Amino acid sequence: MRTRLFISLGVAAFLLWHAFEQFSMQAGGIAGVFAIVWFVFALLVVGGNLSALLHERHKKKSGTIDTRTVLESRKAVQTQGRRLRA
Template sequence: MKKNRYLLCLLLSGLLLYYAVPRISMFSPGAEGVFAYAWLGFALIVIAGNLTGLLYTPKPQGKQQLKGNRARKRIKSRYYN
């Protein structure tokens, strides 16, 4: 479910970049130029964070592996009595 959220955020941020990049002026003097660079910087941070979350999420363990771990724990706990 988290992967869907990361993908949705990536698509929305790409849509915002597609809409905003032609409209902002990068080479304007003063506050407008600072705002343009700050906005693009924050947009790239959002994209990088969502890509990191999408690519490096841990894989869920299978049910069989969990059952095997529980069985091993039960067997080991019997030996400590």
């Protein structure tokens, strides 16, 4: 998962760098609106990937349990209980 986040972050940073040269935020009309909205969404992508990287690092340090593991174990216990009752 960490590799995917780094790749996504790198691609988003490259697209921001490339788009910064291409788009003009001072342009009037729909071109200017498109450039601003595009940059906002691109910054949200970068922020989301950074947040996921930091959250993953924090999760490893604190030793939290993945919720999917807990839910899967609960389902296993429930299905075993049903088998014993039948």
